[in-house]
Amino acid sequence: MSNFRSIKDRLAGKWMFGLTFFSCLILFLMIFGLFQRSRPILEVKPLSELLFSTSWHPLKGEFGFLPFIMGTLWVTGVAVFIAVPLCLLSAVFLSEYAPSKIRDLASPLIDLLAGIPSVIYGIWGILVIVPFIKNVLAPSFGVFSTGYSVLAGGIVLAIMIFPVIIHVTVEVLKTVPYEVREASLALGATKWQTIKHVVLRKAMPGVIAAIVLGFSRAFGETMAVLMVAGNVARLPSSVFDPSYPLPALIANNYGEMLSVPLYDSALLLASLILLVIVLIFNILSRFILIRVERKTR
Amino acid sequence: MDRRKIEESIFKCLMVIATLTILSILILIVATVVIKGLPAMNLSMITQTPKGGFYLGKEGGILNAILGSLYLAGGATFLTIFISLPIVLYMNVYAKRNSFFLTFTRFSFDVMWGVPSIVYGAFGFTIMLTLGLRASLLGGIIAVSFLVLPVMSRSMDEVVRMVPAELLEASYALGATRLETAFKVVVKQALPGILTAVLIAFGRGIGDAASVIFTAGFTDYIPYSLFRPAATLPLAIFFQLGTPFPEVQERAYASALILTMIILIICIASRILTKRFTKHVIK
Numbered sequence: 001m002s003n004f005r006s007i008k009d010r011l012a013g014k015w016m017f018g019l020t021f022f023s024c025l026i027l028f029l030m031i032f033g034l035f036q037r038s039r040p041i042l043e044v045k046p047l048s049e050l051l052f053s054t055s056w057h058p059l060k061g062e063f064g065f066l067p068f069i070m071g072t073l074w075v076t077g078v079a080v081f082i083a084v085p086l087c088l089l090s091a092v093f094l095s096e097y098a099p100s101k102i103r104d105l106a107s108p109l110i111d112l113l114a115g116i117p118s119v120i121y122g123i124w125g126i127l128v129i130v131p132f133i134k135n136v137l138a139p140s141f142g143v144f145s146t147g148y149s150v151l152a153g154g155i156v157l158a159i160m161i162f163p164v165i166i167h168v169t170v171e172v173l174k175t176v177p178y179e180v181r182e183a184s185l186a187l188g189a190t191k192w193q194t195i196k197h198v199v200l201r202k203a204m205p206g207v208i209a210a211i212v213l214g215f216s217r218a219f220g221e222t223m224a225v226l227m228v229a230g231n232v233a234r235l236p237s238s239v240f241d242p243s244y245p246l247p248a249l250i251a252n253n254y255g256e257m258l259s260v261p262l263y264d265s266a267l268l269l270a271s272l273i274l275l276v277i278v279l280i281f282n283i284l285s286r287f288i289l290i291r292v293e294r295k296t297r
Numbered sequence: 298m299d300r301r302k303i304e305e306s307i308f309k310c311l312m313v314i315a316t317l318t319i320l321s322i323l324i325l326i327v328a329t330v331v332i333k334g335l336p337a338m339n340l341s342m343i344t345q346t347p348k349g350g351f352y353l354g355k356e357g358g359i360l361n362a363i364l365g366s367l368y369l370a371g372g373a374t375f376l377t378i379f380i381s382l383p384i385v386l387y388m389n390v391y392a393k394r395n396s397f398f399l400t401f402t403r404f405s406f407d408v409m410w411g412v413p414s415i416v417y418g419a420f421g422f423t424i425m426l427t428l429g430l431r432a433s434l435l436g437g438i439i440a441v442s443f444l445v446l447p448v449m450s451r452s453m454d455e456v457v458r459m460v461p462a463e464l465l466e467a468s469y470a471l472g473a474t475r476l477e478t479a480f481k482v483v484v485k486q487a488l489p490g491i492l493t494a495v496l497i498a499f500g501r502g503i504g505d506a507a508s509v510i511f512t513a514g515f516t517d518y519i520p521y522s523l524f525r526p527a528a529t530l531p532l533a534i535f536f537q538l539g540t541p542f543p544e545v546q547e548r549a550y551a552s553a554l555i556l557t558m559i560i561l562i563i564c565i566a567s568r569i570l571t572k573r574f575t576k577h578v579i580k
Contacts, residue, residue: 009474016387019380023446024405030416033423086315093312106320112564113323115497116557117504119531123538123553124326127333159326162319192305213411220413222507223535247415247507254422254511271419275412282411286404 030275038269041262050269056233058253063266065273067233071150071243074236075229076218078154083161084211091169096195114163122227125156130228138240145240148230153243156224161214168213168289172206173199175292206292209285216281220274222247246274327557334554337547343555347517359552361519362533368434368520369513369527370502373441374495377449380442381498382491385453386479390465403454409447417444418508425512434520434527437513441502449498456490457483489571496567500560506531530556 041050041063053064094103134147176199184194200207230242231252250267345358384402392399421440430436460483468478484491506529514526515536530552537549 005474005477009476012383012476013387013391016383016391020384020387020392020402023380023384023450024402026443026446027405027409027412030412030420033420033427034416037423037426086319089308089312089315090319093309093316097309097312098316106316108564108568109320109323112561113319115500115504115560115564116326117506117531117560119504119506119534120326120330120553120557120560123534123549124329126538127329128325159322162322166319190301190305192308193301216411220411220415222413222415223531227535227538247413250415250419251507251510268419268423271416275416278411278413278416279408282408286407290400290404 027279031272034268034272034275038265038272041265041269044262050266051273054235058260058263058266061262063262065246065270067235068244068246068249068270069273070235071229072219072245072247074150074239074243075153075157075225075245076215078150078239079157079161079218080211080215082154082158083165083214086158087162087165087210087214088169088207091166091173092195092200094166095170095173096191096199110163110166113159114167118160118221118223119227121156121160122224125152125224125228129155133240141240143238143240146230146242148228148242149240150229150236150243151239153225153229153245154239156228157218157221160221160224161218164217165210165214168210169203169207172203172210172289172292175206175295176202203292205288209288209292212281212285212288216278216285219281220247220278222251226251246270250274327561330550330553330557333547333550334552334557337551338554339551342548342551346519359528359530359533359548359555361517362528362530362552363555364519365434365513365516365527366503366530369437369441369509369529370499372434372438373445373502374449374499376438376442377445377498378495380446381449381453381494382484384450385457386483388454389457389460390475390479390483403451406447406451406454410451413507414444414505415507415510417441418511421508422511430524432512432514432526433524434513435523436511437509437527437529438523440508440512441505444505444508445498445502448501449494452494452497453487453491456487456494459490460486492570493567496563496570500563503563504531504556504560506535530559 045063050063050065051069052066053062054066055062055064056067094106098106129152130147132147133145133149133152137151138145138147180198180202181194184198185191189197225245226248229245229248231244231248232242233244233249234241236243250270253263253267341356342358343363344360345356346361347359348357388399388402417440421436421443424439425431425436464482464486465478468482469475473481509529510532513529513532515528515532516526517528518525520527534549534552534556537545537552540546
């Protein structure tokens with residue numbers, strides 16, 4: 001009887017190990033699977049032409065991803081530019097200044113912000129941000145804009161990456177040892193000087209990791225951007241121009257992709273590019289975060 | 298001396314403004330959805346499937362999308378529990394603490410959490426091409442399972458990790474095997490956290506549109522088989538909003554209200570669960 005129990009224990013252990021091992025492999029499986037499917041187009045066209053050509057005419061067999069890659073970079077850049085100062089200020093406030101009551105009130109709300117589906121952000125963008133840009137912001141800069149623009153995508157994305165950046169930054173600020181702050185305060189520095197010169201300097205790698213995480217979250221976000229960014233396959237030249245980010249391209253064309261030759265292959269290559277870029281940013285920032293965590297132990 | 302104080306108060310002021318801005322945006326989003334959605338809301342929205350000409354503004358509802366989303370997210374979450382729970386128990390009961398393999402597993406789950414959902418959709422699509430599946434409820438479930446696996450595993454791991462090692466040792470000392478310890482002690486101890494992780498995963502699954510756009514397709518009917526296409530709420534919202542008719546766009550707002558309500562209920566339920574199921578937890 002006891003033998004049976006120990007056999008069961010060992011068998012279950014093997015099976016659980018197998019599951020764990022397999023799920024570690026999923027990432028490699030994804031890269032492999034997408035690469036396999038995008039090979040047809042890579043055999044016909046050189047990668048440099050696909051990445052740096054601006055002509056996108058699937059029916060003529062021309063697949064240049066540059067407008068979409070630039071579209072993604074513009075939108076993501078604007079998002080990070082808006083989100084970083086707001087998030088850092090509020091993360092420092094929540095972790096250093098705020099009384100615990102406010103902290104307990106704010107953290108579930110920020111969790112909720114993270115839980116709202118991207119379609120809802122998209123609707124909100126269409127209802128609030130797009131008209132605001134069209135009627136108020138663009139005219140005050142003396143330009144015409146439909147509102148569906150890089151800026152609209154950037155603002156909506158910025159809001160979507162607030163929770164990631166705030167959450168990770170607060171965690172990182174928590175790892176700064178209390179003794180360091182006390183030493184600084186004992187030397188006569190004010191609380192803000194301590195934060196500026198000691199806490200933030202010590203937490204800098206982690207803060208950068210938080211920003212990179214936010215950046216990569218914004219990079220791959222699809223539905224909200226698809227709804228507000230305008231989707232015109234041209235290189236944007238100002239924030240009031242429409243853009244066509246890479247994820248939006250993939251999501252928008254799933255319907256016709258099986259009827260045009262090489263189209264499905266091109267779209268799966270696009271998602272492979274997206275995956276690889278996001279992986280690089282994610283791996284970088286996770287490495288930094290693991291090192292930050294190690295140091296504090 | 299004065300200058301330092303002034304600088305401090307300026308920055309403190311900025312911080313309060315930044316935090317208030319972020320929180321008020323959240324309130325603004327929920328308020329916009331409620332204000333726009335409530336007038337368009339009616340009973341037939343949630344009790345009927347789309348009738349002919351629904352997307353031209355004729356009658357009908359989005360029952361197909363509500364049920365489709367529930368089936369899809371529910372199926373994927375259910376499936377993922379049977380993968381996540383063993384993984385998390387392996388990591389925290391069987392595996393050596395602080396081994397390289399553990400660090401690597403956590404690392405790869407963290408990285409997978411950051412992979413955009415559209416990529417999971419594309420990957421699910423390649424799997425379906427390989428298996429010869431068409432856009433169907435099953436395809437959607439596969440893609441969403443991949444999407445929620447890292448979310449559920451990492452959230453569970455965070456709570457199971459908190460189970461004190463002494464508790465495991467006490468169980469071993471009584472002669473229990475690791476398997477028995479895992480399911481009878483660890484799971485019981487971490488149950489509230491595990492349920493919360495399941496709910497978080499469900500919320501992520503039900504709100505995601507990009508991963509199902511390739512894989513689950515869209516239909517006006519309630520899915521009755523795994524091999525049929527299934528409508529989902531986010532996609533229903535997206536399509537309704539894409540039509541040029543104001544009546545249909547109004548419905549998109551109402552659908553958005555329904556989706557937001559589901560997310561809010563999940564959020565509140567997970568908080569209540571955490572409070573209520575703590576009776577077995579040894580502190």
